[in-house]
Amino acid sequence: MINSILIFPIIAGILMLLVRKRFFDNLMLNIYAILHFVITLFLVFDKGARITIPYFAVDGTNKVFLLILSFVFLMVTIYNNGYSKHLPTFNNIRIKDKKICLYWLMTMAFVLSMTGTVLSTNLGLAWVLVEATTLTSAYLIYFNRTKSAIEAAWKYVFICSIGIALAFVGIIFLNISTGDVNTMSYSELYRYAASFDPLWLKLAFVFMVFGFGAKMGLAPVHFWLPDAHSESPSPISALLSATLLNSAFLVIVRVFKIMNIAQCDDYARLILLVMGFLSLFVTAVFVYHIKNYKRMLAYSSIENMGILAIGTAMGGAAYYAVILHLIGHSLAKASFFLTSGNVLELFDTKRIKSISGLMNADGKTGWLWVASFLAICAFPTSVLFISEFIMIKEMILDHYYVLCALFVFLLTVVLYGIGRAVVKMTFGEISADKAPLLEENKKKITISMYIPQFVMLIAVFTLGIYVPRFLQGVINAAIGGF
């Protein structure tokens, strides 16, 4: 079962390289998305997991990550069917047809490397695959071939590669701390973690949390994130934000568990708490004066990753909140980014100032934009409301009143910053000179560019009141992974 998720894209990729027709490539991506989702469902329900392959496996921890990845990928692929029709003239730069086919191929490779990261049972292999995600997505970020796109891609590859290289130093330190045990597989590491040398383990954790944290977008190593998210095509931004950051978070969770077993968790919690609050702070400062709405969404991703780090640091009931938040953020943010793709198609600009009257220009996009905003800002019954509520409750129960006040304050500032921009863009009148352009651009938006956001938002708002039993089981299993 697992091997078909991992092998299909390799075969399909070779075929795509040979054929290089847009229709065929898109078809292959669609088949992969459906196959990925079906197999993930089988794996989540524990059917067909008997055949095991070395280095890759499904366990309690990564099930929920795999489920999110698969669902978001399916939704993004559906969106892509409409979006990719206009790809050659995107940003008024014609890209050669042969080159454009690489878009689907690289998307597939990107998803493959993320799937590998999520499924890998070996820390070393996870490192390799996290670096592979950087390399495959670099092309996608550079896809629009503008000056700013190349700047974003350069920063992305360079910062993430250095971060990941430092994470490898962390892995070497972990290897030193293991003493006589020579292994990198998670289950073995967990088994012997209690006997590890604490000094080297702590040193290893610092390097790894900074290295994989760079990939996850935690401040102060988040600098690539706003650039890369704002310059890549919108479906790719959605994939980056909703799945790539999660994959890096999974690796941090795995390492955190080693710290937990080795009784060094106080130290690990402190680092995560500081980085989490720093992420909230950075977002609150920057989102206030933001000029570009895709950058605004990227900063919101940094904020939500910060919340995940804080929740992990809190522990206890907050673990449940972290998993809920992970699900909610991925779905809501993917929907937000996909809708931002619609807005970009309509107005041809990323500047918040130049956009007004989205509701009048295209009602469906306008409503999706507002609903995505409500979902991400934890408006009840969004699942993010439940998760943030549990986290605040946990802080109060543990008597961290100052932290709680700071947490609520920073979230409110971020909410105000995003809310102001969203309201400014959504309502108001369309200027008369823009009306013909909008009418023209509106034809580009097909039905498949509305449905995925709608489905994901329904899921977010439903999960706030009702969590199906199977998902409850998956979440409970994931809590065991901390």
Next chain:
Amino acid sequence: MENGFIILFGLTMLYLAATSRIISHVRILIVQGVLLFLICLCGYKHTPLLNLAFLTVETLIVKSIVIPWFLYRILKKTHANRDVEANIPHFYCLVIASVILLGGFLVSNYFISSMKMISPLYFGVSAATIIISLWLITIKHKIISNVIEFITMENGIFLLSLSVAKEMPMLVNLGVLLDVFIAVYILGLFVNEINKEFNDLEVSHLSELKDYE
């Protein structure tokens, strides 16, 4: 013998800090690759043949032939020869790099010597290499120099992984090699693209994307 090679490796970093011609930086990469190969040979007398073959491919072929050749081609294409306007004069660069190297030796001798598994010399030189590379990345002005320093940092990490007596699984080693190689390749491609787009390789051009205008 082995220690001599490691010290030579540390000295190459000083040379890197003190020179401004990019072509000699590329030559330093070749020297580092060969030195790493020799260090592997000395330290790995009892390794299985397969592992030795892999290390040879990694150090001798990839690190000292393929990557420098690739960088040399980029240099020819982009006509970049000097990284003149470094923020700090070369003399001070040399002093700071020497201080970091010395710090590496001292720290590793005081703190690491109690551990049986790692040799202090390996550890000190590799840690100093990583720190010097990171520091050089921050002060250089040409993006191609940044790529070169990224590679020296990877070399330092490679040396660090040699200092641990235990081995990673072969699969992981292979993956690391492949990733680093592709990262350098992609960075090289981007250097070309940036050169085409901006007609120059200055880092300062890459500052369009920001939040405040």
